[in-house]
Amino acid sequence: MKKLLLSVSLTLAVFAGVFAQNDLDAFRFSQTNWEGTARFMGAGGAFGAIGGDFSCLSTNPAGIGVFKKTEISFTPLVITAYKTNSDYSGESSPASRVRYSVTNFGAVFALPLNKDVENPVSKWRTTQFGFGYNRIMDFNNLTYATGRSNGNSIATGFVNAANGASYGNLEGDALCAWNTWIIDTVPGETSQYREFLSSHSLRQSNYVRTKGGIDEMAFSFGGNYDDKLFLGLTIGVPVLDYTSETEYIEEDENNVAGSFDKLDIYDRLHTSGVGVNAKFGVIYQPVSFLRIGAAFHTPTYYGNLKETFEREMSSRFVEEDNIDEYEHSYDNISKYKLSTPLRAIGSVGFVIAKRAFISAEYEFTDYGMATLYSSDNFRYRYNFTEENLEISKKYRSCHSIRVGGELTVTNFFLIRLGYGYSTSPFKDGANDGSAHTASGGIGFRGKIFFCDFTYQFRHYGQNYWFYPSETLEPVATTNNSHRFVATLGVKF
Secondary structure, eight states: OOOOOOOSSOOOOOOOSSOOOOHHHHHHTTOOOOOOOHHHHHTTTOOTTTOOSGGGGGTOGGGGGGOOSOEEEEEEEEEEEEEEEEEETTEEEEEEEEEEEOOEEEEEEEEESOSOSSSOSSSEEEEEEEEEEEEEEEOOEEEEEEEEOTTOOTHHHHHHHHTTSOGGGOOHHHHHHHHTTSEEEOTTOSSOEEESGGGSOOEEEEEEEEEEEEEEEEEEEEEEETTTEEEEEEEEEEEEEEEEEEEEEEEOTTSOSTTEEEEEEEEEEEEEEEEEEEEEEEEEEEETTEEEEEEEEOOOEEEEEEEEEEEEEEEEEEETTEEEEEEEEEEEEEEEEEEOOOEEEEEEEEEETTTEEEEEEEEEEEGGGOEEEEOSOTTTOOOOHHHHHHHHHHBOEEEEEEEEEEEESSSSEEEEEEEEEEOOOBSSTTOOOOEEEEEEEEEEEOSSEEEEEEEEEEEEEEEEOSSOOSSOOOEEEEEEEEEEEEEEEEEO
16 A cells, blocks of 8 residues: 655655555645635634625525625635745745635525515515635645754655565655665665665755645525524535645755765645535524524535646766766556535624624534545445544644624725634644634725725644654744735625
8 A cells, every 4th residue: 555654744745555645635625714705804704693795605604694685796816925934953944925816706696585575475584595616725835944854864764665575576665766776775685675865964855835725616595584594505516626746855965975966856746626515504683783603514525536646756976077867756646535524613793783793703623533435446445444543543623713893984985804713633732733814804885886805814833744754853834824805796
C-alpha cells in the first residue's frame, strides 16, 4: 500500500506504495470557511438567525424564509492577499501571493401566498425557492520555509521504505532514491540500504503552493409562517477542486557532503470531485426584536474523488569539473470516497427598530468523524482501517463562534462589523490550528439596485513537518489573509 508519510498538518508528501489518501485528505476536505456575499462576510457570517442573504442558504437555510422580494446577487470581485511567515531551525521566511476569485452567485424568488394581505386566507405568508452557489472553502496559499538540517535528511525515510526489498524490486520513492544515488545498498547486501545525507548539516528548503476551493451549489426551498416561523431546506452539491505543488530541496552549500550538491523533489497533487448533502434550518421570532435560529447539516458524501499525484526527484553531484545529474519520476491516479462530519449550528439575533441587528452564532463539528472509503468493488476494495483510525486519533470536536452586526445609517447607507473564532481541531498539543477572523464593510441600498463592500482579515497559526522524523524540528507557520469583497445585486 502507498502511505503518505507526513505529520498531522501540512504539506510535503512522501509516498511508498499504492494508496495516497490519508487522514490529512479527510481533514482538509471536511473543513469549511464560509464565504459568499460581501454583506454576509462583512457581518462575520453570523446570519443564522437573521436571514435575508443568499449566503445564509449554505449555513442556515431558514434564512430564505425571510425574503419577501425576489433578489439576485453576484460577487464578481474577491481579491485576497495571502501572507505567511515560517520559522524553521532558527530562520524566518516570509511568502506572499495575491489571488482573484468569485465567491457567490445566487437568486431567490419570493412568492406571496395571499393576494389579500389585509385579509389573508392562510398564515403562510410567502414561499421561496433559490439556487446558486457559495464558496465554502478556500485552499489558496503559499508557504516557504528554509533552515539547517542539523543532521536530519528525508533520505532516512527512503532507506526505511527500501529495506527488505532487493534493488530490482524497488518502487515509488525507494526506486527514485535508488536511481538518483541518494540511497545505496549496504556493502555485501542486496536488500539492506544506507544513505549519507543525515550525517551532514545541509540547507533544507520547502516551497508549497496550493490553490482551488469548494464551491457549493445550493438548491433551496423555504416558507414564512405568520412572520414568526421561517423554515428552509437546502440540497448542497459541493464541487471540490484542490491542487498543491511542493518543491523540497536539500543542498550542500558548505561543501561538507563530499561530491553531493543538491537533492530536489517536486510534487504535484490534484484532487477533484462532486459531493452532496442536505441542510435543514429553522428561525423563530417570538417577539419583533428577537430571532432564534438552528440548523443541521448532514455529512457531505463525495462518491468519486479522483486524485492524481506526480513526483519528480533529481540529484546533482559535483566533483572538480565533473557534474553528474540523475532524475527519476513516477505518477499515480487513484479514486476514493469521503464522508465529512455533520454540523450543528445555533444562533440568536436582535433586530433593533428595523434599522440594525446584532447576532451571534455557534457551530459544532467533530472532525474525528470524517471517514474514507474505497471506490473499488467489494471483493478488491481497500478498507482504509488504519487511515480512519488515525482520523479519530488526531482530530477532535471544533467549536466556532461568529458575531456580527449591521446598522442602517441612512435609508441608503449601511455599515457592518463581524468577528469569528474557531478552536483547534487537533487533539495533539503539538499543533494548534485555531483561527481568528475580523471584518468590516459598507453597503448602498436602493429600491432596486444594491452594492456591498467588505474587508476581511483572517489569522491562524499551525505547525508542520517536512517529513516524519523524531528529531526533526517542526515548521511554525503564521498565516494571514487580507480579502476585499464586492457584491452587486438587484431586488424586485
